[in-house]
Ligand code: SF4
């Protein structure tokens with residue numbers, strides 16, 4: 075097996091004996107299996123990296139059942155000791171599994187689809203929102219991400235409506251490529267870096283001053299992975315919530331007051347990886363004011379909507395509604411009427427489980443702009 079770093083060894087040793095974050099883990103919530111809890115994964119990986127055992131299929135499945143949501147890290151009782159980082163450990167183990175040719179079939183299928191089709195589900199790029207784009211010179215480049223590009227065009231339409239209303243020149247990338255993020259999360263770093271290089275080249279060629287991103291995974295890639303891989307982008311990179319807030323603060327975008335009670339479903343990749351918690355709240359409060367209310371679990375204690383849930387128990391992940399229901403129950407508990415989401419995945423997984431109105435933050439702003 076590949077040599078393991080000291081930080082990952084520290085995590086293995088600490089987490090192997092510790093159950094203190096298990097209540098936060100969405101994969102254990104779904105499967106009811108100890109091997110899908112943070113501690114269970116640490117025990118399995120301890121046996122491989124410090125116990126001399128080989129990976130077997132059940133250990134590999136447990137590693138790929140992790141959603142890399144970071145809840146265990148947020149809840150870690152060892153934070154005062156520097157914190158233990160299970161998501162980093164899982165990503166390391168996945169790269170190791172891939173390098174030994176042991177990735178499960180379902181993971182290989184997603185990898186092949188990303189490499190060949192630039193999406194996780196073998197979808198024809200002709201069906202995407204960006205299939206007919208004619209690229210142009212503009213200040214703003216809007217990057218959608220796979221969910222918005224293929225399944226939730228209404229989110230892109232809402233953002234484009236706002237840009238049009240503000241008379242802001244923008245462009246999109248024709249046949250928007252993958253950022254490489256999903257490949258890296260699945261353990262395929264070499265392929266991820268090739269895709270990242272391609273995306274960075276397309277972004278540079280567009281020559282825009284500001285990149286505005288809907289998808290939290292793509293945002294995380296551009297902000298954190300690309301610089302770490304030596305891919306420097308000169309443009310400012312903003313999540314749509316940050317961009318909307320800048321328009322609101324400058325007085326250019328005004329929202330009508332809403333009397334509905336509104337709550338926000340935080341995003342794991344925006345929040346836990348990038349500290350973006352307040353920008354979307356300020357956008358919502360610009361309309362909802364005192365009608366904005368927090369659910370029980372928010373900010374770093376948010377509940378995962380499955381932004382990085384790709385496979386589970388050896389098949390493509392299809393249990394997003396079980397994660398979405400956990401969130402909609404909390405919204406119903408506070409009598410919210412609207413749930414604002416920050417990714418296509420969150421919107422879809424939550425909306426499938428409730429009669430409440432669920433909308434992306436750009437739809438919220440577009441519906442209320444004056
Ligand atoms: S990252 Fe999320 S799914 Fe993975 S072990 Fe931690 S809490 Fe569980």
Ligand code: SF4
Pocket residue numbers: 088089090092093094095096112113146147149150151152158159160
């Ligand atoms: S991440 Fe922290 S709380 Fe969770 S098992 Fe490891 S040491 Fe315990």
